[in-house]
Amino acid sequence: MRGIRNLKYQKYYRLRILGSLVLASCSERRTVIGVSQCSDDPWRQKVNREIKIGQYQNKNVDVRFCSADNDAKRQVQQIDSLVESDVDLLIVAPSDAHTVTPAVERAYKKGIPVILYDRKIDSDCYTAYVGADNVEIGRVVARFIAAKLGGKGKALEIAGLKGSTPVEERHQGFMDEMKHHPGIATSTVNGDWNVAGARKIMSRCLANDPNIQCVFGHNDAEALGAWEAAKAVGMERDIMFVGIDGLPGERQGIDLVKKGCFAASYIYPTHGEILVTLAMHILNKEPFSRVNYLPSSLVTAENAAIVEMQNNEIMSQANSLDAIYANIDSYMKMYRSQKIISCLAAFIVLLLIVLAAYNYYVYQTKAKVGRRLRQIADEKVRFFTKASHQLRTPLTLVAGPLRQLISQGGFDDKQQQTLDIIQRNVDELEHLTASVLNFQTRVDSATDNTDQRQQPSLSDETVSQLVLQDSRRDIVTKNDPDDDLDTILIVDDNADIRSYLRSLLSASYYVIEASDGRNGLRLARESVPGLIVSDVMMPIMNGLEFCSKIKADDVTCHIPVILLTARSAESQRIEGYEHGADGYITKPFSADLLLTRIESMLANRRKIKLAQLDVKGEASGATDTNSADNLFISRFREAAMQHLSDTDLKMDDLGSELHLSRVQLYRKIKALTGKSPTDIIREMRLNRGHHLLCHTDRPISEIAYEVGFAVPSYFTTCFKKQYGINPTELRRG
Structure with a gap:
């Protein structure tokens, strides 16, 4: 297949080169002259108009104008830009000789001819000068x-x-x-x-x-x-x-x-038209004068009228020339378009001939590649067949004693569950080896002209079946979990691994399961577990992507994630931590190591609460807290403060403002603070009430209503429980 792809790339590049050559032959080479004026005053505008006339008088010439507005540094940038755009020749009227000289020298040393107009530079690095x-x-x-x-x-x-x-x-x-x-x-x-x-x-x-x-x-x-x-x-x-x-x-x-x-x-004098003529002499390697002075004279009261009349006549002629050459430009564009269309038609005919020849070549090459692919497939089948024969002996030695052991009985439930897992995997290995042997007999009976691509891939077929079977076995035990038990989410596409982990963890934790990252992400958002154990290599969504999404979600970003995988290389461990993993344990793993790691992480979460509320109701997050979790606590507190006086405040409403369900809000706050949202809001209300009692003389009942207690007596009860003194005694003291 790689050979076919290479053929396609070669075909693409050959056609591209052919097309470029044809288009290049159709297009005419145009000379580009760059003009850098020091300013845009009326005198230089007249020069530019005359340069345009000179452009019209020469075939296939384009002129690019720019003005520096008497800013020498800007003119340096413009000259460098014209050089980078591959102009054929530069016409420069320097604003400041000292500043502009280096830019002109750079252009000249790159082989670009430079005509200085009106002004000179502090160097001899120029081709010609024109001016008075x-x-x-x-x-x-x-x-x-x-x-x-x-x-x-x-x-x-x-x-x-x-x-x-x-x-x-x-x-x-x-x-x-x-x-x-x-x-x-x-x-x-x-x-x-x-x-x-x-x-x-x-x-x-x-x-x-x-x-x-x-x-x-x-x-x-x-x-x-x-x-x-x-x-x-x-x-x-x-x-x-x-x-x-x-x-x-x-x-x-x-x-x-x-x-x-x-x-x-x-x-x-301006005489901008002679600049283009001089430029073409230089570019065509024709003789030219390096220094060209323009004759001129004084205008006085005696000859002003005559000079003005002559100038008006010249301007009228220039305007007529502009109109004529504008029409000529239009006609030339039409001519060039028609020429390109003719060239493209010839190119298409040539392309069809090339494609026909090339397709025949590709057909012959594909036939060779197909024969080679069939040969490689046969070699693979023979290899797997030989390997399967070699596997049958150790499988027999495992399967026989195992069945004998199971038949004896007398095991408790956990032991029996472990033996069942071993038996299922032994059966699966026997099935795979038998499938490889059977696959050889399918291959042998096929005709020589059968397309190898139609034969099913053993590994792909087996994986597809396993994924289909396991995707139907997602298990979610139906946080009623004991509130005192931490919830563990297991995410693994292998049902036996999930079963084994559940048997290890169910004695101490409430366990829920998912067979791929996508379902795991959904369960994590719904149940907000205390910790997640996830495989890496899974269908639909792998463990690395799953871990990244867990850490990027406001609802789940605080949850520790342990990646449990056979990927043991150091670079793979680094990749896991880069995607947000808190722990990385390789298979085969020690059950004691996994249990100890889980308990350690959960203990650390209990010790280091990411945002505790102090006696004033302010967030006092520790120095090692997660910024996203601190931001969430701050958002929760702000939302609660806005409704502090609402006696009918419901957690559903508060959760809605934070884009969470009531359950998600409860579990997120509980995980971060060790307290329920209701407890935290009650403390905030009591703290606010304490502040008002100490700093105002408002009635106690009015304060109770303001901080969200519908019954003042209940406010008094909660207040005494919180501070060890009732509101009346606080004011007396």
Whole structure:
């Protein structure tokens, strides 16, 4: 059978590999480009739109965008994530050169080409750079400001976040040019690329020096923030503002120049579409330039209208391209789907051919396996036949003297019961050996083409019969048991073992029985015995599962369990204790050992009550108590306290609240405390009454009613029995 299973697994994996190859041949290899932007400002949104245009211009290219929102650590995580997703190339605009450099180096050293866009890193580990010449931008802006100020005045430079290479390079170019104009006093502060941050900076600077004549913002947002701060104090017309980006749109650089808010804005070129072209040159091993500077110029009042018109035209064309390429994407998806369907059809035809050939191969192999199985079965039969012949001699020597001994008579009931058990098991052994011999003769008369699987298994058949017989012999002696006797539950699928154990225990304990774990669990919940003795190997529910369920049930978790089994290995003992067993005794066992172990466990239960009630009615559980039992006592006490004044309180009602029957509640409380639930509630009522007598001046009869005594005189009687003094004398004292 193992050979057949191996054939099935081989068949599955071969078909899976074949299918993968066919699908791989049907699908087109797509190039994946990952784009990690340092932020999501309007300038970078424009870049992303242009990258999408570049994607449309190249076949089978997918682009994945992510933005770090000026958080360098977040950008490092995003770059690592893109690398793990197996992108073919990375385009990175670093937020902070120092922080982002290690992530770019990791990608580059893994063989992934990296294009730095707009900004650089503190390393030479990149494939190409695309961006403006930020040093030259700084110089151009400085020359423009110097010309407007006539070589004299005060200029404030609001730079971007520290650590960004454009910030350092723009500042370098700006200061290099300003050295040629000593008449212009220049100061520099770092902003955060945002309007709000620049507004606060400008407000502080104006408060310290209201004579600022020009502001150079490293982007249009910072220049706009400075303009708003100046406007707030009525100085927006006295100061010249210059920004960088030169984007179209409301409140962007070109618009602000047109409206006269800015003197100029340097168009910081985007040209995102050339990034995809450069990426494809790199991936296709074609020639490319490692450093690529983008040309640009200033937008001033003289050319702002023309630049805006050109940008609007470009945006209109870009929108049209988006619509066109969206339709193209839809058509390409349909084409790919149809291609996959065609490939799948070819695969199905090929699969049918392979299956036909494979089924013929499996048929031949099964025939070989069947012949081998029949050979093995014959060898087993011969082995058991030989063993049965060898067993007949010792069985004869046992069965003969035993029958002779029984025929003599003169035994008491217990002795006769023991002899009957021996006789039944000897008969069973004789029956088994005879069955094995008879089984050989069934096999010999079978035809060669008989399916071996139709022959009954001797061991399975015998076990099934024994389980069926014993399942009909569940015995529950019908806790009326003497309350002074502890109840022992025996759980074993062998009726003779149960009978033998009952003969050992019945003199000192009230014994109930079950033939499997499922019935044992039911009896344990119904009768709540003082201790359980259980076999391990049983049908329906084995002893380990039975023990686990006993220990997990609120009703039975306190009951000690002794596992009585032939499993004697140390690992098997450990397994028994792991399932909650309190004791583990192996067969063959000593009757004295079992009796002593049971008495010891029950004695310990009597000595260590898991939750005793003190004079105030509070639970005072010992340090070694079971937490589940302590919780149960607490729940019982809380439920009782809620009904303490109820003179008609019934144990059925209290048990219902605790999801137990009256009998289960009685036996559980009795086992844990040594007292009945009624006794405990009476003590709680008397303790409450004692407290009220000592701390209030209410009438005794009213107190009696409040603590649940319908008759005040009975309260007085119980009170005196409990405390040795009646309520009236207590108050006088």
